[in-house]
Amino acid sequence: MAAIPAAAAMAASNMARAAVRAAAATAAACGTRLADSVPREIVDDIFAHALKKQTGVSLKYMLDFGANPIERQLVLSAQFLQKELPVRLAHRVAELENLPYGLSSKPQVLKVRDWYVESFQELRSFPGVRNVEEEGAFTDLLRHIYRRHANVVPLMAMGVSALKKELSDKSFVTEMPEIHQFLDGFYLSRIGIRMLIGQHIALHEPPKAAHIGLICTKCSPWQVAQDAINDARSICLREYGTAPDVSIYGDPSFAFAYVPSHLHHMVFELVKNSLRAVQDRFDDGEEEPPPIRLVVAEGGEDVTIKVSDEGGGIPRSGLPRIWSYLYSTAKSPVQLDDSVVESGGPNVLAGYGYGLPISRLYARYFGGDLQIISMEGYGTDAYLHLNRLGNVQEPLP
Ligand SMILES: Nc1ncnc2c1ncn2[C@@H]1O[C@H](COP(=O)(O)OP(=O)(O)O)[C@@H](O)[C@H]1O
Ligand SMILES: [Mg+2]
16 A cells, blocks of 8 residues: 555545534534434444545556455455445545535435445444355345445436536526535545445456456457447437447557456447537538547557547537536436436436546546547547556545
8 A cells, every 4th residue: 555645644634524524514504414314323433434544455456366366365355345345435424414505415415325324334233254154245245235326326416416407596606616526536436436346246256267356357448449339339320310430440459457347438438429529510411420530559558548539529618617517518418317317327328417527537546547639620539548557546535
């Protein structure tokens, strides 16, 4: 584990303390306090855990650790999770209690908070993991928790969009940087928690060739991109009756260690955006739409995937907004309702506004990044950087 400079650690712990104090104050003010529905000692336990430091791991650590998942390793992994997950969950509960503009008391946000509290309690009340049997029972609990939290993103999105509607009626602040910052941290933390749990569960499954849990040691960006392109084009075909071509440039046999599901998610979102932009720009059918170009570049430090389109680009003044969870230029923005939440999110080309910000978090989670460069009047280039060495520590909000 990398050492954190003492001053930074102190600042972080002061911030955590302030957040916990503020959480108590805000919640008390709006009558939806945790203490209204949860016994005192559990509330205290949660806030005590919210003050503890989270422990990050790296892709490389997960690879080394899972390379030989003998029973002893699995017990150690379960013990680590039993200590670490309550800390991460408690941090989020404290934040969920303390959101500005009354977001904390939105029913959807309260439901999400209650899921975090339930999972916290189940992990805390699970007796120690000392042997293989106990480890098996603990893994069952993890599976249950993993499923419980499946639809957190659309549910939170529903709460946030309800707030947005309310505030725009009052015609003030619609940018809400605090909420954006909170959501970035919240979703990033969720990616980390699901990665840790998912990895532990996956190590119990029958071994798959070139896989260590969720990580593929020979992940071919070319192949993953091809699958993501097929999926994105089929949605485009369904919505528009036609879809621009996408050509891939790069070495199909090149492979590196990465989580294919994360990579698929990111490329899928980028390609959907490009398809939509090109399709909308060339929809009069007079000109053949120019193909979207996806380039896979293999560097020593990074693997970079560039997605280039001639879809007309994004005005420079609008660029900061594309990273917002509250912004989409989709013609018919998706109405988030219970059915969308139950299905885990809308299966459409655009309209949720979450594609870019969440993809950037997936990239950053393993030390990469996502950049969008636009030439208004011509097209857009998305650069997806993936860190190759994988020894970057998880970022922990
Ligand atoms: N390749 C692109 N060309 C033009 N505009 C884009 C492109 N990618 C993203 N955008 C703009 O950024 C916005 C946000 O994108 P995203 O986060 O994927 O959400 P959504 O696609 O649901 O609107 C889009 O609504 C669109 O206005
Ligand atoms: Mg999109």
